[in-house]
Structure formats: C-alpha cells, structure tokens
Amino acid sequence: MREDAQNAWLQELPRPLTGLAWGNAALFDPQTAAALRLAPGDEVELTLGGRSVLAASWPVAGQAPGCVTLPLGSGRQAAGAVGTGRGFDANLLRPSDGAWTAPGLIVRRTGARADLVATAAPHRVDEAGAVPRLRPGEGFAPIARGASLHPDWPYEGRAWGMAIDVDACIGCNACALACQAENNVPVVGPQELARGRGMHWLRVDRYDQPSAAGPAASFQPVPCMQCEKAPCEPVCPVNATVHDNEGLNVMVHARCVGTRTCSNNCPYKVRRFNWNDHRPALDTPRRNPEVPLRPRGVMEKCTYCSHRIAAARTQAKIEGRALRDGEVETACQRACPTQAITFGDLNAAGSAVAAKRHDARSYALLGDLGTRPRTTYLAQRVPRDTA
Amino acid sequence: MSVSTTPVVAAALRPGAWGFRLGLLLALAGVAVLAAAVAALLVLGIGIWGNNMPHVWGFDLIAYAWWIGIANAASLFAAVLVLRRHGLRTAVNRFAEAVALAAVLAAALYPILHLGRPWLFHWTIAYPATTGLWPQFGSPLVWDFWGIMAHVIVTALFWYVGLIPDLATLRDRAAMQGRLGLARAYGLFALGWRGSVVHWHRHQAAYRLVAALVLPLLLSAQTVVALEFATTLVPAWHQARLPVHMVVTGLPSGLGVVLAMAAVLRHALSIERIIDAGDMDVLARLLACAALASGASYAHEILTGMVFEDSATRAAFTARAFGAGAPAYWGAILLSVLLPQLLWRRALRLRAEVVIPVGLLAAAGVWLDRWSLVVGGLLREHLPAHAVAYVPSPAEWALLVGSAALFGAVLLLFGRAIPVVAMFEIRHEESLEDVAEEER
Numbered sequence: 147m148r149e150d151a152q153n154a155w156l157q158e159l160p161r162p163l164t165g166l167a168w169g170n171a172a173l174f175d176p177q178t179a180a181a182l183r184l185a186p187g188d189e190v191e192l193t194l195g196g197r198s199v200l201a202a203s204w205p206v207a208g209q210a211p212g213c214v215t216l217p218l219g220s221g222r223q224a225a226g227a228v229g230t231g232r233g234f235d236a237n238l239l240r241p242s243d244g245a246w247t248a249p250g251l252i253v254r255r256t257g258a259r260a261d262l263v264a265t266a267a268p269h270r271v272d273e274a275g276a277v278p279r280l281r282p283g284e285g286f287a288p289i290a291r292g293a294s295l296h297p298d299w300p301y302e303g304r305a306w307g308m309a310i311d312v313d314a315c316i317g318c319n320a321c322a323l324a325c326q327a328e329n330n331v332p333v334v335g336p337q338e339l340a341r342g343r344g345m346h347w348l349r350v351d352r353y354d355q356p357s358a359a360g361p362a363a364s365f366q367p368v369p370c371m372q373c374e375k376a377p378c379e380p381v382c383p384v385n386a387t388v389h390d391n392e393g394l395n396v397m398v399h400a401r402c403v404g405t406r407t408c409s410n411n412c413p414y415k416v417r418r419f420n421w422n423d424h425r426p427a428l429d430t431p432r433r434n435p436e437v438p439l440r441p442r443g444v445m446e447k448c449t450y451c452s453h454r455i456a457a458a459r460t461q462a463k464i465e466g467r468a469l470r471d472g473e474v475e476t477a478c479q480r481a482c483p484t485q486a487i488t489f490g491d492l493n494a495a496g497s498a499v500a501a502k503r504h505d506a507r508s509y510a511l512l513g514d515l516g517t518r519p520r521t522t523y524l525a526q527r528v529p530r531d532t533a
Numbered sequence: 534m535s536v537s538t539t540p541v542v543a544a545a546l547r548p549g550a551w552g553f554r555l556g557l558l559l560a561l562a563g564v565a566v567l568a569a570a571v572a573a574l575l576v577l578g579i580g581i582w583g584n585n586m587p588h589v590w591g592f593d594l595i596a597y598a599w600w601i602g603i604a605n606a607a608s609l610f611a612a613v614l615v616l617r618r619h620g621l622r623t624a625v626n627r628f629a630e631a632v633a634l635a636a637v638l639a640a641a642l643y644p645i646l647h648l649g650r651p652w653l654f655h656w657t658i659a660y661p662a663t664t665g666l667w668p669q670f671g672s673p674l675v676w677d678f679w680g681i682m683a684h685v686i687v688t689a690l691f692w693y694v695g696l697i698p699d700l701a702t703l704r705d706r707a708a709m710q711g712r713l714g715l716a717r718a719y720g721l722f723a724l725g726w727r728g729s730v731v732h733w734h735r736h737q738a739a740y741r742l743v744a745a746l747v748l749p750l751l752l753s754a755q756t757v758v759a760l761e762f763a764t765t766l767v768p769a770w771h772q773a774r775l776p777v778h779m780v781v782t783g784l785p786s787g788l789g790v791v792l793a794m795a796a797v798l799r800h801a802l803s804i805e806r807i808i809d810a811g812d813m814d815v816l817a818r819l820l821a822c823a824a825l826a827s828g829a830s831y832a833h834e835i836l837t838g839m840v841f842e843d844s845a846t847r848a849a850f851t852a853r854a855f856g857a858g859a860p861a862y863w864g865a866i867l868l869s870v871l872l873p874q875l876l877w878r879r880a881l882r883l884r885a886e887v888v889i890p891v892g893l894l895a896a897a898g899v900w901l902d903r904w905s906l907v908v909g910g911l912l913r914e915h916l917p918a919h920a921v922a923y924v925p926s927p928a929e930w931a932l933l934v935g936s937a938a939l940f941g942a943v944l945l946l947f948g949r950a951i952p953v954v955a956m957f958e959i960r961h962e963e964s965l966e967d968v969a970e971e972e973r
Binding site: 351 | 587590653674918920
C-alpha cells in the first residue's frame with residue numbers, strides 16, 4: 147500500500163529472506179544467477195513482451211531454477227520523500243490481464259552495479275553452530291555455567307531472562323519493528339544503512355540450512371543477550387555499561403563517552419552506535435515518552451524494555467502485591483505472532499521463562515565463550531521427513 | 534682530532550634557509566588541514582568517518598598504534614644509547630628523542646579525538662568526581678590513559694633533561710652575539726646551568742635515571758595498546774602473544790624514521806662530520822636487525838595462527854593473512870621485514886637515496902600491519918555478520934596527513950630552535966679522545 151511505502155520503519159526493515167531494505171530486487175535462483183554470471187547486486191535489464199525495466203538482481207535459495215520473482219510495491223513515482231524511487235516497479239512488466247506469472251522473460255546484464263541496500267549476505271551458512279537442530283528425542287545437556295575469575299552477582303530478588311524459540315520463529319521481523327517503535331530507535335536511511343550503520347536493537351539472522359526436502363532457512367532473533375558475564379562491561383573505561391540488581395546489563399547513555407570498545411568486545415554484535423545525531427528526526431509526538439532519546443556519540447542497545455519493567459514494578463507496588471509471571475512483556479515478545487519469545491523472572495519458581503530455560507531444547511548462543519547469556523534459545527526440531 | 538660543534542649551533546641560531554622555510558610552510562599547511570579536520574570532527578561528529586558496525590575502529594586506532602610504535606622505537610633506541618654510553622649517541626640521541634616526542638604528541642591526539650564525545654575524555658581520568666564514580670580500572674582503555682600519559686611525561690623529560698647543558702651553551706652564544714632577549718629565553722629553560730662539576734654530576738645521574746625509566750615504560754606503552762585488542766573476545770585479536778608482537782613489529786617504524794631523519798639532517802644542516810658514515814652504518818644495520826626480529830615475530834604468528842590456535846582463531850587468521858586481508862598483511866611483511874634487508878649491503882646503506890625511502894617505507898609497512906590488525910582482524914568474527922567493508926573517508930585521510938604534518942612541523946621547529954645533536958656529548962667524546970692522546 148502507498149501508506150506503507152511512505153513508512154520509513156517498513157522501508158528500513160530488512161526483508162526476511164533476502165535481507166534487503168529500501169527497495170526490491172529481481173530474485174534469482176543461485177544456480178541460474180551463476181549461469182547468467184550475475185553477482186549479487188548486479189543490474190539487469192528485464193524485458194517481457196516488449197516492455198523492459200532495470201532491476202537489481204539478488205540470489206535467493208529456494209527460488210525455482212530458471213524463474214525470476216519480481217516483488218511488487220517498489221519503484222513508486224509519488225510516495226513522498228521516503229517511498230519515491232526505491233527499487234523498481236515490477237508492475238511495468240506485469241501482463242495487462244493481471245496474471246501473476248508470465249513466460250518469456252529476457253534477462254540482460256547491463257554491467258552496472260545496482261544501488262542496493264543489503265543487510266545480510268545472500269547465502270549464510272551456520273558455521274558457528276548458532277542454530278543447532280535436534281532430531282526427535284534429542285536434547286541438550288543443561289547449560290553449563292562455565293568458569294569465571296569474576297565473582298558471581300547475587301540475585302536475591304528477580305533475575306530477568308528471555309527464551310526465544312527458534313523453532314517457532316518464522317522470521318517475519320515484527321519483533322525488530324516493534325522494538326524500533328517502542329524504543330525510539332532511529333531510521334538511518336538507505337545511505338547510512340548501506341554503510342553498515344543500521345540502528346535496529348534487534349536483528350533476525352537468517353541461516354540457510356541443508357535439507358533433503360529442498361532449501362530451508364532458520365531464523366534467529368538476536369537482541370542483547372544481557373550476559374551475566376558481559377564482555378562489554380569490564381572494557382568500558384567510564385562505567386557506562388553496568389550490571390543492575392535484577393541481572394540487566396544496563397547502558398548508561400549519559401555516562402558514555404563513545405570509545406566503542408564495548409561493541410568490539412560483544413561477540414553477538416548487538417550494540418549500536420549513534421554515529422550521527424538522530425534526535426531531531428525522532429523528537430516528534432510519535433516518540434515513546436517513556437524512553438529517552440540518545441545523543442550523538444553514545445552507544446545504545448536492547449534494554450529488555452526496562453521502562454516496561456519499571457512501570458510494572460511500580461504498578462505492583464501501588465497495588466501492594468508481587469509481580470505476576472508474564473506481567474512484564476517486552477515489545478518484541480508482544481509483537482511476535484508465533485509467541486516465540488518468552489520473558490520473565492528466572493528466579494521465580496514455575497515462571498514460563500524458567501521452564502523454557504530448563505527445556506531439553508534450551509541452549510545458549512556462543513555459550514562456550516563463557517558469557518552466560520540471559521537470553522537463551524530453544525533449538526529447532528528437524529521434522530521427521532527431512533531428518 | 535677534534536670536531537667543531539659550531540655548525541650545530543649555527544643551525545639553531547641562523548636565520549631560516551629557504552629549504553627550511555619551504556619545509557615549514559608545507560608542514561604548517563598540513564597542520565592547517567589537521568585543524569580543519571579536527572574542527573569538522575568536533576562539530577559534525579565521527580559520523581564523518583567511514584566507521585560502521587563492526588568496524589567501530591579504523592584510522593583512529595591504526596594511527597594511534599602506529600605513532601606509538603614510532604615513538605617507542607625511537608626513544609627505546611635513544612635510551613639504550615644513553616645507558617650503554619654508546620659512541621653513536623652523540624650523533625643520533627637528541628633527534629631520536631625529538632622524533633619520539635613529536636610522535637607521542639601526534640599519537641596523543643587520537644585517544645581523545647576518536648571518542649564519540651571527545652569533550653568528556655576526562656572521565657577516563659581517575660579523579661574524585663562529583664558523580665562519586667571512578668573509572669573502570671579493569672578496562673584497558675584506562676590503562677591506556679596511564680600508558681600514554683606516562684609516555685608523554687617520560688619522553689618529554691628524557692628529551693628535556695638531555696637538552697639542559699646545550700640550552701646553556703645557546704644562551705651563552707646568544708648573549709655573546711648581543712641577542713639578550715633570546716639569551717633570556719634559552720636561559721629560562723637552561724635552569725641556571727653554569728657547568729660546574731656538581732651540575733654535571735647531577736645531570737648525568739638524572740639523565741641516566743630518566744633513560745632507565747624509559748625502558749619499562751616503552752614496553753608498557755605499546756603493550757597497553759596491544760592489550761586493547763588482546764583482551765577482547767575477537768578471535769583474531771584475543772592472543773597472549775599480541776603485545777610482544779606489537780612491540781617487536783613496531784621497531785622498524787621508529788628506527789626507519791630515525792634513519793631517514795638522520796640522512797636528511799646530515800645533508801640539510803651540513804653536519805656530515807657529526808653524524809658520520811659510521812653512525813649511518815650502525816643505524817642502518819640496526820634497522821635491518823629490527824626487521825629480522827619483526828620477521829621472526831611474523832613467522833611465529835603464522836605458525837601459531839595456522840597450527841596451534843583453536844578453529845575460530847585459525848579461521849580469523851586465515852581470513853586476515855590469506856583471505857580478503859592478505860594485501861595489507863603481506864604488504865606489511867614486504868615493506869617492514871623484507872625491504873630493510875637491502876641494508877645489509879654496505880654500498881646501499883651508505884646512500885641517502887636508498888636509506889631515506891627504505892626507512893620511510895618500513896614505517897609505512899608497520900602502518901599496514903596495524904591496518905591488518907584493526908581492520909583485517911574483524912574479517913571473521915564469532916557469528917557470520919554481514920560486515921560492510923570499512924572505507925576511510927576524506928576526513929580520516931585529512932587527520933592522518935595532518936598528524937604527519939604536525940610531526941614534521943614539530944621536528945622542524947626543534948631543528949631550528951635547539952641543537953639537533955647533543956653538543957655536550959660531542960665535547961665529552963672529544964675530551965675522552967684528548968685524554969687518550971695525552972696518555973699516549
């Protein structure tokens with residue numbers, strides 16, 4: 147819809163399968179692309195029934211060989227400053243009878259490179275074991291704590307944690323969008339995004355999985371892991387990122403001087419730096435008043451929606467009761483259509499998140515680094531017919 | 534036999550020659566570029582650089598590590614000469630110290646300028662702040678603050694203490710020429726030096742004490758820079774051998790710059806008899822030696838990186854040395870290890886037109902090594918991130934060129950205002966020779 151084309155949040159949100167933002171591309175099967183000697187992002191001229199259009203090409207696993215998919219909705223002429231001229235208009239090739247498919251497409255490589263904004267490589271293999279897959283009946287050993295020279299933090303009250311079910315995740319990116327809206331996360335625009343300066347606090351990693359039944363992908367939402375032994379904390383010279391008494395790894399924006407060392411030491415690469423001042427664009431009545439805007443030159447990251455935790459804590463105190471399990475919902479959790487995200491108090495007996503933490507599918511991303519992440523994952527099950 | 538120190542004094546007190554003026558003009562133009570780059574940085578923020586995620590560091594840390602390396606090797610060299618009472622020290626001591634000081638000044642720019650909010654840099658300093666908060670003493674960046682501060686203070690002290698008797702000489706000569714204002718200026722910094730035996734005694738003790746202080750500090754300064762990388766979880770950086778590697782591979786840069794400077798100075802100031810062929814010979818062989826040591830460190834790195842490390846580190850090292858990072862990695866080895874080996878040939882090392890480019894290219898090779906570490910080290914991380922390549926922006930180039938110009942300008946002004954070689958050391962050498970002749 148035109149209104150959506152004018153929505154900068156949606157324009158900047160990476161498409162789940164391609165990782166492209168701010169525009170579309172003609173999608174090729176990797177073998178077909180290789181046969182046509184098309185590198186990802188090469189510009190092609192597509193001709194169908196005498197009409198032609200220039201488009202970027204992009205390989206996608208799972209695309210049928212010898213067949214090109216042209217996403218509709220881009221290449222608009224009049225969609226405001228945000229939506230005009232992003233990508234190409236596939237309607238220009240669409241037959242007049244409105245058919246969804248048409249034979250006889252002619253593809254010609256122009257030799258130019260297209261202006262494409264990619265946030266992920268076209269082909270991602272899970273070499274790090276980020277999304278292990280379990281056969282029926284298999285399970286992991288309980289997550290080991292790992293040795294540490296630093297003394298453990300005591301948690302007499304609550305200890306927040308999150309469990310994300312990779313098996314339930316469909317990669318729709320609703321969590322990333324909800325997080326952006328909730329936390330006043332800036333839109334940086336196509337140029338900055340192409341330079342690797344996107345600000346999304348939560349990203350969804352896609353991994354191409356080998357499968358007998360054809361191409362398959364795993365999706366893994368990656369927010370801040372709120373590590374118990376957070377590598378970002380001891381390297382900050384000014385104590386701008388510290389542990390709080392409920393286990394959160396808190397970013398103190400006012401204290402940050404912007405050395406960016408914390409990001410270097412974050413193995414999950416979930417920290418985002420304000421290379422520019424985004425406050426003027428964000429400071430509108432649409433912003434969430436509960437979350438402060440961050441100035442230029444400071445680091446920011448996922449907070450586990452700590453303002454929602456604070457609000458729930460206050461409400462419970464007013465009503466003179468304890469926090470109920472599930473009372474605090476993070477924005478990403480609330481938005482997830484498949485309920486893949488569970489959040490709550492790991493210390494509370496019988497809480498949903500504690501139960502998931504003790505599930506046989508529970509594992510920690512890069513757990514062998516000893517970071518003891520508070521965000522853990524539930525592994526994908528391999529369906530019986532593809533195992 | 535006696536060597537006159539007159540040309541040395543003349544160089545300091547003579548009105549500027551055209552070559553000097555042209556050089557200073559160029560250097561000051563570069564300093565103006567630096568000022569513009571710094572102003573743009575402060576007003577617009579580091580968004581004007583090419584950094585991104587995950588390349589949060591780029592030219593800033595490369596240049597920092599590189600200038601520290603130059604300063605280190607230059608003052609390490611000077612300190613060793615003082616402590617060993619080596620004959621070479623008469624010739625190259627003073628300007629090796631000046632090179633070190635100018636390089637430290639250039640290096641000290643970066644830890645402040647590379648911050649997202651540079652005006653708050655003092656928060657890394659341990660002082661009783663009204664916030665009641667102390668710096669995080671576990672952070673290598675806090676160690677780095679102490680490292681660079683200690684480096685600036687000790688290098689400046691080393692250079693200044695060595696300068697006192699010569700400042701007194703300049704004061705006296707200026708007074709003899711009737712230039713009283715200048716004589717007062719030199720006299721102020723000469724701290725009332727009268728050349729008494731007690732003065733000399735204390736001076737020697739102080740000078741050697743500061744020189745002894747330099748040695749551990751030099752190791753620590755470069756080590757702390759290396760620790761900023763080695764203490765992280767980044768596979769290519771997280772190595773216990775990194776501090777030693779950075780100290781050793783940094784040596785050719787400082788020695789290369791000192792060698793090139795020596796070759797330029799002896800011709801420009803007509804002091805070929807003071808920095809003589811023997812001095813140049815020893816200095817060139819030292820550079821070749823340092824390059825060999827650096828080569829050994831690379832060999833060790835390749836061996837451990839390919840054989841002994843875990844798979845994540847191996848993959849990261851492979852990407853850095855044999856993948857996309859190969860040009861910088863092997864460029865560094867070519868320029869800072871292999872090229873200086875030419876200097877083992879005596880005929881080559883005595884020619885200024887060989888020695889100057891070899892010395893400067895060795896320094897450039899060390900810069901490539903730092904690039905390979907800072908940028909190439911992030912080619913492979915724990916998760917297969919979609920890393921957008923780091924491309925330095927014009928603002929970063931301006932900062933690099935500007936800091937080099939600042940380095941040059943400081944050295945040129947040193948060369949004009951103060952003796953480039955230590956006059957008192959030359960006289961001391963002569964008196965030893967006189968004593969030897971008398972004994973004969």
